[in-house]
Amino acid sequence: MPIVLRSFMRDRILHLLLLLGVILLPFADFRWQQLPGAVDWHTIMTLTGLLMLTKGLENSGYFDVLGARLIQRFQHERALALFMVCAAALLSTFLTNDVALFILVPLTLTLRKFSRLPISRLIIFEALAVNAGSLLTPVGNPQNILLWSHGSLSVSAFILQMLPIAAWLMLTLMALTWWSFSPRAIQKHDAGQEHQWQKPLFILSVVLYLLFVMALELKLTGWALLLVAGCFLLLARQVLISIDWSLLLVFVAMFIDVFLLMHLSLLQPHFAAIGQLGEGGLYLLAIGLSQIISNVPSTILLLQKVPPSDVLAWAVNIGGFGLLPGSLANLIALRMAQDRRVWWRFHLFSLPMLAWSMLSGWLLLQWLR
Template identity: 30%
Template sequence: MKRLYTFFTEDLLFSLSFLIAIISCYFGKFSLHSIDFKVIFCLLGLMLFIKNLEKFGILTYFADKMIDFSSTSRDLIRNIVFLSFFSSMILTNDVAILTLMPIYLTIIKKFPEMGDKIFGAVLLIVAANLGSSFFPFGNPQNLFLFSYYSLSTVTFFKWSIVLLISSIIFLLISFLFIKKRVLPKHHTLVPKIDKRKIPFFSFIGCSILLGIFNILPYYVVIPIAVIILTIYDKNVLRQIDYKLLWTFIFFFIAVGNFAQIELLSTFIREQFTTNTQTFFGSILVSQIISNVPAAILIAPFTDQSQALFWGVNVGGLGTIIASLANLIGFKLYKEYYPKQSKVFLWQFTAINVVFLLFFIMLFGFIL
């Protein structure tokens, strides 16, 4: 019983999705057609690939390199925040935060006199959420939307480039509020990476991307990539977040079942009929249940795909539960500075709200 309790309480989103899926089965008839298997297969392939990249140590390599290029506290925060921003495009926001946040916190412990510690940590999380929105595979909600609406590559990048450019501008403005403090010289031994493995990872990564972009059939490419990666390192299979995969499956089931309730589906459709309604509505829903389930919940009831794309990606800003990556970042910071958790939450919310307001004004004008 104790193990069962721990299993369901350590990931509340998983437990909530499981409960909703069970309840939904009372109102609708379960069907496998409700599950988007392309998203599930592609997500599994990406997770295996990313775990192998983590072990490869490429992010740690670049992070340690950047310390040598940082002469002030502003330089250090700017460098690691932009590393989080650009690496999350390929490695997802969760992985960027899981890898870079401990590195950042380890670095600042070496410089006790350095200020703006929390500000830097929050910007690292914000950057990971925003940067991961540029590619379809950068975060789960984009992978789902890209597949669900059968978006063309050109269309997707037309939308994401606006988010990319505006994110960079807002981040550059935020760096101006960080005080410049000269950091003492601190030489680190930069870890070496095995260059012989680069062609292997490049081949696997490109194969997975070809499947995601529908250039090659995903149901052929992804299983082959999974088998190769499993043979390469069997231990990685144990490190996959299977609860995330099941969370997606449960939400697919729930949405499919609830869609069969005519009164409920009509009500939801009426709330997301225009660009403006969909944009603001998806932001609001993201603040309550986080942006990934928000995308899965809303998509079947609206054809405003552009507004939904911008809404759920911007919606990762705001509350601590607006994105799973936010919770990961908070958990990591709390491990290093347990006494600062309340201050962190306050500053996190304040900074995120400011960023969210900037994006609301920008996209409110564009839509």
């Protein structure tokens, strides 16, 4: 069986989402021609390009070289964990949370080759870090882009609005990282021979990466995706074969399921009442809704009923913690971790983080009033 088809057959999350869609279909009030529009194709194209580019960097072998250097530089698990969490948060503020994960998670996986480290736990904390770091800026994540574009705040004013909760959550996350990782020395494997890497493939991937990010800013994603796919098809076909293509179908299925859920006749009267909620009700609704349909669709839905206030902005970003669907970044990170146990272990850290963020975030909001 081909590798691509085998990944589709083994993808239990995809199967679950497809089953949910089949169950919702008879109860949703919609027209079939609306379904293609339910998918955010810009997001799908962006993820496709990032999957290709990250796999190109990974196949070049340069992550092995960089991983070996990291292991030599850091002597203790806690110090390395704090560095990776800070790097994830910092990158997510200006490269967006998914781009930060596509850079750091493959690098983190290579550390397994050189040492005995709790890799899955480290990836979990990187997922938490991009959720905390990306909320600071208007371009850090998709929900912030939506909130900023619907509002009237300048970039600096938006950052000022989000700075208190961003600083508080990062302080919390750093303390949690300190507590969760041991100060013991990293147990390193024998260095062995020097790692070989394919310099032409690395250079090609980096150049295409830069061009792709620039194209995202210029809203030329489709053309940039064709360029990336064409270059790899001609020069490095193995990159395209080894991509986790089923991840893209997971996102398509998620968008369609959310669309069907929002068009359930039973829920329409409740959606109409959203505009009458007070700040506390909106805060709880935005966080709770994010746990079910993810924070980006929640933002899209709520912006149809309420203005892009600081309460809404804080709530949908806090909603990225907690359950797996809270943020699409969670799904990306855990899929790349390639560890079945990471799915439930993630919630051991993310659910307490959600509870603490909800409580402290609301108290901080009231204090700032």
